[in-house]
Amino acid sequence: MSIVKKASAHWEGDLKTGIGSISTETGVLREAPYGFKARFEGGKGTNPEELIGAAHAGCFSMALSMILGGENLTAESIDTTADVTLDQVEGGFAITAVHLTLKAKVPGATQEQFDKLTAMAKEGCPVSKVLNAKITLDATLVS
Numbered sequence: 518m519s520i521v522k523k524a525s526a527h528w529e530g531d532l533k534t535g536i537g538s539i540s541t542e543t544g545v546l547r548e549a550p551y552g553f554k555a556r557f558e559g560g561k562g563t564n565p566e567e568l569i570g571a572a573h574a575g576c577f578s579m580a581l582s583m584i585l586g587g588e589n590l591t592a593e594s595i596d597t598t599a600d601v602t603l604d605q606v607e608g609g610f611a612i613t614a615v616h617l618t619l620k621a622k623v624p625g626a627t628q629e630q631f632d633k634l635t636a637m638a639k640e641g642c643p644v645s646k647v648l649n650a651k652i653t654l655d656a657t658l659v660s
Contacts (some may be wrong), residue, residue: 527644539563570599573615573644581638585623588634593622612650619656631658
């Protein structure tokens with residue numbers, strides 16, 4: 518079984534002064550602006566790294582929920598942030614690292630169990646699998 522999700526981008530102009538928009542088939546993003554200033558200078562709009570971070574945080578959180586369910590655990594809350602690092606490397610730029618920070622409230626989970634299950638989610642999440650970057654995780658079990 519294959520699932521195909523679609524997104525699109527439109528760009529006009531040169532790299533530094535041009536402007537683009539990103540859309541998703543669900544309509545959650547519809548012509549969301551992106552460009553050089555949003556990517557490299559803190560300007561308005563979104564950027565690919567921010568979108569990858571959102572996708573990774575969401576994917577990891579869902580993977581953890583599934584893995585917890587397999588252990589008959591249900592999270593009251595899973596809050597994940599993803600810090601995506603873009604570095605200049607030989608030949609251009611590359612996403613070199615993603616650091617996930619998790620705070621989760623999981624009634625009945627032991628620290629040892631939580632550590633094992635969060636590591637499984639980090640490795641097993643489809644977005645983790647597609648990224649050619651060092652992925653690290655700080656996971657906090659909230660009581």
